[in-house]
Amino acid sequence: MDFDVAVIGGGTAGYASSVILGRRGKRVAVIEKENIGGTCVNYGCVPSIFLSELSFLYSRIKEIGNYKGINISVSIDGSSFFNKRDEIVNYLSSAGENLIRSSGGEIIKGEAEILGKNEVVINGEKVTAKNIIIASGSKPNPPQIEGIENAVSEDEAVRIKKIPSSIIVIGGGVAGTEIAQIFAKLGSEVTILSRGKVLKELEEDTRKIILEALEFDGVNVIEGVVPEKIKENKVVSSKGEHEGEVIVYATGRVPSIPKGASMIGIESTRNGIIVNNKLETSIKGIYAVGDVIDKEKRVAHLAYIEAIIASLNILGSCEEMDYEGVPQVIYTDPEIGVVGDKRKVEKYVKFPYTANTRAIIRGLRDGFSLIGIDKNGTIVYSEIIGDNAEELVNLMALAIRKRLTIRDLAFSIFAHPSLSEVMLNAARDHFDLDVDIYK
Incomplete structure (x- = not known):
């Protein structure tokens, strides 16, 4: 079978690559040994965040009477709870399959082995392609202990x-x-x-x-x-x-490098496949994206933009990957949003949820926005802990990617009352312009 592009892996990076390329007229094969959606949809983001969303809601409902005087009796139907999780996972996996096919892609079930620069074998059948994208993801790394x-x-x-x-x-x-x-x-x-x-x-x-x-x-x-x-x-x-x-x-993850990669000269470390800033491997015409490559962070949203960059380069563009300002969310209660490089920080500014009007109205627990700036006042790092941190951290990611200064943020205008003011007021407090906390 001949294709323009063979994509190894149907997770976030592989799925995104196939849709982008397929919509632009390329004949694409997506090779996936399990379900479309990869770790994020099947074992990571989606089931984990569903469980956190429902478990935290259950916990909050039990506690809400302490704040607003509402008497509530609540219990969990475990069977329905986990069935709903599986229903969402299956829906998103099926939706991914449909989008790949509707963009002209073909899904081949099985495990891929790379035979050469333009050749892959799956279940004993050879597939040729002008380009290969390795998007085979990562897997849990078990500790080396007995039992x-x-x-x-x-x-x-x-x-x-x-x-x-x-x-x-x-x-x-x-x-x-x-x-x-x-x-x-x-x-x-x-x-x-x-x-x-x-x-x-x-x-x-x-x-x-x-x-x-x-x-x-x-x-x-x-x-x-x-x-x-x-x-x-x-x-x-x-x-x-x-x-x-x-x-x-839960002791970390390791890259799932396809069979045959090292045999044909694709360079890698124990942390993943080595790529250049165009996401091309040591073999010209073979790209690698997502969790399988050697990088610091393994998150689905980073894999998505890597898929965009690699796909556009296959199409003849000359895009380069910029890893500045990649946000990470820890879906605990309260949520935690982290972005930037704390090694560049010269000074921190901070503002608490307890002085934010919207947080007070909602009866939220302790939390704060922490912003790190370098010697020039450029925003280089942020940690946010508290409700809606998963959304607020994206504002800080944009600020870091656009190299905004603390003054740029301090003289911005945000809606009031809103939780996002915990960042605005942290910046204003740097210039002693905030009026919402006692000093």
């Missing part, structure tokens, strides 16, 4: 079919923290075992709020612990034994 086969991965944890009575989560990063809080809110007894600090990349003020939130939800956080082995439903560690009905490992 790990008795645990489930972060991908499997968000697709379980019932609420367990207790969970042990190995790993205190983003995925581990999200999973722990979700099931704690649903009524599971949860323990996090973390080698280092939980969410160690965050500023201490941010960590303090999220650790208090985890404690409020009943999560037992144990830091500085080394898991040694798993025996049935127990984790034996440097700090004793920890028992759980379900044991989850």
Whole structure:
């Protein structure tokens, strides 16, 4: 079979590439061994955020009477709860398939092996293409401890079919923290075992709020612990034994590099395939995008823009990838939005939710906007913890990508009352122009 482009992987990056190229007249084959949608739709963003949305709503409804005097009785129908999650996942996967096909793409089920610059084999059948895009994603990286086969991965944890009575989560990063809080809110007894600090990349003020939130939800956080082995439903560690009905490992991800890539000379590190700023690999005409490439962040929205850049270059453009200002959202309660490079920060400015009118009206918990600027006053970093951080961080991402200064932000005009004013007022406070906090 002959195609213009063979796309290995039907996740965010592969799906986006195929649609963009197909709509511009290219004959595209998408090779996918599982379901269209990849990690994001099937095991990551979608099922995880669905669970967090519903578990947090359940928790908030139970608490709302303490704020507005409303008497509510609420319970969970576990079967319906997880069925709805699967319904959404299946809908989005099917929608992706339909969009690929409607743009002229062909989906080939199976695992791809790269035979050469223009040749791939799937299920024993050869496919030729003028260009290849490697978009094969990543997979969970299990810790090298005895009995790990008795645990489930972060991908499997968000697709379980019932609420367990207790969970042990190995790993205190983003995925581990999200999973722990979700099931704690649903009524599971949860323990996090973390080698280092939980969410160690965050500023201490941010960590303090999220650790208090985890404690409020009943999560037992144990830091500085080394898991040694798993025996049935127990984790034996440097700090004793920890028992759980379900044991989850959330200890990072590794790239899923296709078979044959190294054999034909595609260069890679243990962290992924090496690409240039046009997202071309060491083999001319073969591109790599998404979680499979060597980079710092693995998030779906970054994979999407990489797919756009690679696709346009295949079409004859000369686009270059800019990794400045890639936002990340941690879907905990409260949410956390992070963007930028804290290594460039010379000074921080900060503004609390407790002094924001919209937050006061809504009865929101503690939170704040933190903005880091360099010696020239350019915005280079931000952390936001609190409700709607997932939306607010996008404003800061745009500010960083456009190299805005703290003065540019301070003299902007935002709607009032709105939560976005936590960023505006942080900037104004830098110039002693904010009037909403006591000094």
